[in-house]
Amino acid sequence: MEPHALVVRALFSYVALLALLRAAHKRALAEATAFDFVLVLILGDLIDDVLWGEVGAAQFVTAAGALMLCEAVASLAGFRSRWAWRLATSPPRVMMRRGTVDREALRAEQVSEGELAEMLRLEGLPPERWADVEEMRLESGGEPSVLWRAAARPLRKADLESP
Amino acid sequence: VDLQVLAPTFARAVGVYVLMLVVIRVLGKRTIGNFSAFDLLVALMLGEVVDEIIYGDVGLAQGVLVIVTVAALKYATSWLSYASPAAARILEGVPTPVVVDGKLHRDGMRQELMNEGEVRAALRLRCVDDPAEVKIAQVETDGEVSVILEEWARQAQKADLEKVRTRRRTRKEATV
Numbered sequence: 001m002e003p004h005a006l007v008v009r010a011l012f013s014y015v016a017l018l019a020l021l022r023a024a025h026k027r028a029l030a031e032a033t034a035f036d037f038v039l040v041l042i043l044g045d046l047i048d049d050v051l052w053g054e055v056g057a058a059q060f061v062t063a064a065g066a067l068m069l070c071e072a073v074a075s076l077a078g079f080r081s082r083w084a085w086r087l088a089t090s091p092p093r094v095m096m097r098r099g100t101v102d103r104e105a106l107r108a109e110q111v112s113e114g115e116l117a118e119m120l121r122l123e124g125l126p127p128e129r130w131a132d133v134e135e136m137r138l139e140s141g142g143e144p145s146v147l148w149r150a151a152a153r154p155l156r157k158a159d160l161e162s163p
Numbered sequence: 164v165d166l167q168v169l170a171p172t173f174a175r176a177v178g179v180y181v182l183m184l185v186v187i188r189v190l191g192k193r194t195i196g197n198f199s200a201f202d203l204l205v206a207l208m209l210g211e212v213v214d215e216i217i218y219g220d221v222g223l224a225q226g227v228l229v230i231v232t233v234a235a236l237k238y239a240t241s242w243l244s245y246a247s248p249a250a251a252r253i254l255e256g257v258p259t260p261v262v263v264d265g266k267l268h269r270d271g272m273r274q275e276l277m278n279e280g281e282v283r284a285a286l287r288l289r290c291v292d293d294p295a296e297v298k299i300a301q302v303e304t305d306g307e308v309s310v311i312l313e314e315w316a317r318q319a320q321k322a323d324l325e326k327v328r329t330r331r332r333t334r335k336e337a338t339v
Contacts (some may be wrong), residue, residue: 085211147290158315
């Protein structure tokens with residue numbers, strides 16, 4: 001292929017992708033759930049065929065556009081209906097409450113006790129401090145969230161403003 | 164095993180590695196850290212191009228030309244959004260508030276297609292249980308949710324303790 005044709009194709013795919021991503025809403029891909037990541041991988045795979053001229057520009061836009069449309073429709077459905085959201089995302093689940101591990105939840109999420117301990121260590125919590133946690137959840141994106149018990153939460157400005 | 168094929172493949176892989184190293188360094192930290200979806204796509208785009216070069220499906224000159232073009236475009240858009248706030252708004256978008264003054268901001272949530280459960284989950288990830296504690300939470304342009312707490316809910320600082328001590332001391336002196 002001629003060099004200038006290559007440059008034009010690269011320019012085209014770059015601009016097309018930028019436009020597609022902006023149109024599909026930034027949160028759609030940036031939130032990086034496993035599925036979004038797969039979507040990005042597919043998009044990446046679609047591009048290089050355009051760059052080398054193996055498929056036409058129109059075909060690429062159609063393919064990429066269709067994927068982004070599906071993503072947009074899924075996001076909209078998830079926003080509008082609780083049912084669709086449940087279907088598409090694994091809801092947050094409480095894994096540990098006040099130092100008591102929910103074994104049922106661990107099994108459902110396929111998290112071993114060792115992995116749970118690791119997650120909590122990464123939050124700065126050794127086992128002897130687990131009792132300070134009101135609820136530890138595994139959120140939809142797979143990250144743990146920790147809510148403190150009232151007496152154990154870090155000191156706030158308001159706590160010092162006692163009369 | 165055909166060394167005549169493998170040797171050039173090895174050489175091209177090394178060459179591509181060095182080239183990509185230079186490209187990523189020139190593009191700057193933001194290509195890797197603070198990943199926006201688009202940065203990720205550019206990285207993937209480069210990665211996809213590279214494998215064709217390594218296997219020799221396309222010529223080295225062609226491959227390098229594409230890599231340099233994509234890198235130059237990325238550099239150009241980064242520079243543009245750095246130099247002009249108007250361009251940044253178009254290229255990167257603007258932050259969208261989803262909690263304002265302790266209340267869920269429905270307009271922003273609709274704009275981001277973020278339901279109440281997702282907003283609450285984003286707050287929980289910052290150890291925040293109750294939206295009332297939040298002054299403003301926004302979906303930033305890279306898709307992450309930033310959470311700024313109300314003054315009273317903010318973590319106490321050493322200076323606050325000093326203030327309490329001084330207050331107690333003056334009160335004690337007043338009673339004496």
